[in-house]
Amino acid sequence: MVNRILVGAHYGLKDWIIQRATAVVMALYTLLFLVVVGAVGPDSFEAWRAVFAHGFMKFATFLFLVSVFYHAWIGIRDIWMDYVKPDGLRLLLMIATATVLVGYAGWAFQILWRI
Amino acid sequence: MATSTMQFKIYRYDPDKDNAPYMQDASVEVDFSLDRKLLDVLTRLKAKDDSLSYRRSCREGICGSDAMNINGKNGLACLTEIKDLKQPVVLRPLPGLPVIRDLIVDMTQFFKQYHSIKPYLINEGPRPERERLQSPEEREELNGLYECILCACCSTSCPSFWWNPDKFVGPAGLLNAYRFIADTRDQATNERLDDLEDPYRLFRCHTIMNCVDVCPKGLNPTRAIGKIKEMMVRRAI
Numbered sequence: 035m036v037n038r039i040l041v042g043a044h045y046g047l048k049d050w051i052i053q054r055a056t057a058v059v060m061a062l063y064t065l066l067f068l069v070v071v072g073a074v075g076p077d078s079f080e081a082w083r084a085v086f087a088h089g090f091m092k093f094a095t096f097l098f099l100v101s102v103f104y105h106a107w108i109g110i111r112d113i114w115m116d117y118v119k120p121d122g123l124r125l126l127l128m129i130a131t132a133t134v135l136v137g138y139a140g141w142a143f144q145i146l147w148r149i
Numbered sequence: 150m151a152t153s154t155m156q157f158k159i160y161r162y163d164p165d166k167d168n169a170p171y172m173q174d175a176s177v178e179v180d181f182s183l184d185r186k187l188l189d190v191l192t193r194l195k196a197k198d199d200s201l202s203y204r205r206s207c208r209e210g211i212c213g214s215d216a217m218n219i220n221g222k223n224g225l226a227c228l229t230e231i232k233d234l235k236q237p238v239v240l241r242p243l244p245g246l247p248v249i250r251d252l253i254v255d256m257t258q259f260f261k262q263y264h265s266i267k268p269y270l271i272n273e274g275p276r277p278e279r280e281r282l283q284s285p286e287e288r289e290e291l292n293g294l295y296e297c298i299l300c301a302c303c304s305t306s307c308p309s310f311w312w313n314p315d316k317f318v319g320p321a322g323l324l325n326a327y328r329f330i331a332d333t334r335d336q337a338t339n340e341r342l343d344d345l346e347d348p349y350r351l352f353r354c355h356t357i358m359n360c361v362d363v364c365p366k367g368l369n370p371t372r373a374i375g376k377i378k379e380m381m382v383r384r385a386i
Contacts, residue, residue, distance in 0.1 A: 039315045039316060041316050041347055041349045041350055042344070042347055042350075043347055043348055043349075044343065044346050044347060045346065045347070045348060046346060046347055046348040046351065046352035047346050047352075047378070047381045047382065047385060048385075049348075049352070050352055050378065051382065112355070115313075115348060115349070115353070116308075116309065116312045116313065116353070117312060
């Protein structure tokens with residue numbers, strides 16, 4: 035069988051914008067985190083716990099982590115697209131990556147909301 | 150006469166004779182009052198050993214034939230000053246393309262990508278009696294784009310093009326794509342953007358700017374790629 039070159043999936047712009055938007059969210063959260071930790075100065079497990087017990091901090095942290103996972107999805111997928119040539123293996127790696135990242139998001143939610 | 154000996158290490162490969170490519174040490178007498186550019190010295194090397202193969206034509210940075218990897222960086226031999234070169238000067242063919250012989254590479258894949266962006270004006274309107282006019286501002290948009298000589302220095306310095314030369318258009322192709330997108334006389338802007346909105350054709354570019362670093366004409370493919378993305382964003386929101 036002749037292996038024809040197939041291109042023209044007509045997507046990519048959305049991912050490209052989301053990668054930039056999630057980078058902004060991560061940068062803003064990093065600032066927020068530094069300000070909060072600088073102001074509170076938690077020095078014990080209880081103090082750290084108190085920082086994340088606040089509803090806004092929970093929400094902001096979760097938003098940050100979701101941004102990390104989506105950002106990572108696009109980045110890791112790009113690595114598979116760059117270097118992994120067999121289509122079947124690439125699909126498998128993409129599914130595995132997406133599964134792990136969705137799992138991480140659920141896990142992050144569970145950790146944050148049990149505080 | 151300011152003569153001196155220059156040392157070279159040159160990639161040699163003749164598929165009819167050699168099992169594998171090898172690096173050959175070579176030296177040549179250079180007359181600095183006559184020889185300025187690397188191509189002048191290559192001419193002297195070829196006079197000594199006429200089996201040395203490379204492409205050349207105009208010897209003034211217009212035809213783009215003598216692109217090669219010079220001391221690890223792609224460039225045109227005819228525009229490279231010999232006095233700036235560290236010795237031994239290491240000459241290799243452009244990376245990432247199949248070698249035909251010595252410093253000559255097979256550019257088929259590179260030109261396939263160039264042709265894929267339809268490098269010509271598309272205008273279905275009635276033909277004007279004379280030329281299609283542009284204002285000076287409209288013409289200004291093409292500066293920094295139309296000067297590309299398709300030497301392939303940029304695309305063959307781009308890792309994304311190395312890994313996916315069959316799918317990623319590459320910096321030279323994308324610079325030329327934007328040259329027609331930016332042209333106010335062209336009517337196929339939407340089709341051109343549709344064609345490029347693709348994870349491989351355009352979005353393999355991760356903006357590492359090797360292309361800008363090596364372009365012997367001082368052009369900026371990364372900027373052109375950014376402009377294409379900007380137009381896609383403006384179209385989408």
